[in-house]
Amino acid sequence: MQKSSSKKITRRKMLQNSAAVGAVAGASIITGFPAVHAQDAPTIRYLGTAVNMGSEPEKRLFEDTGIKVKYISKTTDEVVKTILTQPNSFDIVDSEYFSMPKLVPSGSLLGMDTKRIKEWSNVVTAFTEGKVGGKTIGDQGTAPKKVLYLKGSSSKEFSSEATQYVTLIPTVYNADTLGIRPDLIKRPISTWAELLNPEFKGKACILNIPSIGIMDAAMVVEAMGEYKYPDKGNMTKAEIDLTMKIFTEAKKSGQFRAFWSDFNESVNLMASGEVVIQSMWAPAITAVRSQGIPCVYQPLKEGYRAWAAGFALPSTAKGRQADICYEYINWFLSGWMGAYLNRQGYYSAVLSTAEANMESYEWDYWMKGKAATKDILSPTGQKLASIGEVRDGGSYEDRMGGVACWNATMDENKYMVRKWNEMIAS
């Protein structure tokens, strides 16, 4: 559906002119949403994965802005499905950049207006330019800078130039790597190739989410010296065949204990000692450690596989409801939430405001890679590191600077999913 900008201005003027008219307009536009009736009770329905959906942020948001948020928590794949099939079931969505090649051509999301984002100029360059600390980082796969800008507010095409409109307002991102049990491996691990090392036969694991698993697989294949991909994030059919052949052989020889598809499965596999080396996500490492079991998010010489997420509105978003969502995004980037994310081991898209909301010893531990001078606590108060400990992978520049590729949607996605299924069946 195309929306002319003139129409939009009229509506905005109308809202400014008369709050009463605005309320009526809002209520009639956003159907099936009763809370809009009263101007003083703004509520937004927030669709996303559970990453940012804590009760702490919910409380803080209400204290700061008076906005109430209703979480709709789904898995990454389901979020995409919901955007495409039920675009009226949410007011704001938290999605990943690698879904953009699927979502943008469908026209179901609104181009986000960066002029309405107060901190836009402070968004880290990892998003806008693909640089960290002035150094260009790996951009294989669906790097955010490739799918950030749109040609217009309702454009279905990406722009290679910086424009006023973006697909997602960046919020959170991280660099992923392999998790290991140092107490069971008892030697240093430095390369992705170790995942298929026969030494860990029956004790390795990879995640069973094809679009992410294939990237980890590609990192391993390249580290083994089997093949050098021109772009790991966009393989040809032959490259997919090659990657899957190597993993199928490993699977047949009993290399893998299991595959995980749920965050909690990865925690249980690692904590129970069924697996000693596997693809893992940062909060899973924290969950294993909080059980008192040693677990390291091992930096590897080939680099990290990164991911990034941000906010978008459905293309039907209008008027007051859209204003509330922008206000929410501005609050999200204003610092408290950034500090909350950083304390979980993620990174906030606006670091300057996050820094202002963190203690300097916290900032030094999480961002500078320095040894902790006090106990490091999670946002919920669990102890994550003791005095003297250093963050796995070191500083922000070391970790994000070491990114080799990003989560991706490939042109040969159909073929890849099928080959992945074949590997699971072998």
Add this chain to the structure above:
Amino acid sequence: MKVNWSFFLALPFYSIFVFFFFLPLVLTFVVSFWDYTDYSIIPDFILSNYHYIFEGCLSFADEPCLTFRTYASTLFFCLFTWFFTLILGFTVSFFLAFHVRSTPLQIGLFLLCTIPFWTSNVIRMVSWIPLLGRNGMFNDFLLNFNIIETPVDWFLFSPFSVLVAFVHLYTLFMIVPIFNSMMRIDRSLIEAAFDAGASQYQILIGVIIPLCKPGILIGSIFVITVVMGDFLTIGIMGGQQIASIGKIIQVEMAYLQLPAAAANAVILLVVTLLMIFLMTRIIDIRREL
């Protein structure tokens, strides 16, 4: 023309059947011929979704194609789950129906069988993991008694653990219909057989089993259809390493390849219906009931 009023009496049932069973099936069948992209499904009439399922299945030079291998693995689980649930279900029902004399005790013991069903399916299967794991209770037990020297890996994330979970989950589906059939057997038939000089074994084979056929068939249909479409149990207990048709459909749904998933669902339905048809050919359920 005389109005057939009985049709109106059956209308509520028919409408439920049409709206919640027939229409979704027709839609699934129609969509299985559609085309799709990453973000949309396109009305069309193409055979490529089916072609894709059976691609490479006719060349017997290589190993069997993905579809055949997956069905072989699913049929394997079907066969063994059916066998073990039947043996267990029949034995339990037999005990309840013929050895427990007092009705209150009978009802009490029967309810006891259903207690595990007060918790969720997933919890019941996940609870096996701490028992079967590498550092689990069984391995600890066997190690402590020096029966084994190193932990046994195939207890968990293997066809073995999948079968254990299936049998645990679905034996009740066998018990209920078989117990029901057994309770309806006229006791005087057994007495007559006994008076005519039949042994316990002959009574079992010649009288009880034939009269339990409908129960056995209904139980078998339950178990086989559930196992054919399963992806959760095979996924969790098999460590996501064992293929199942359900899993393939689930992955395709997750990636919005709905027509491909629909085509797979149609094939699965055809195979399952075929199996049920064959079973009803062996036991005529209408006549037996």
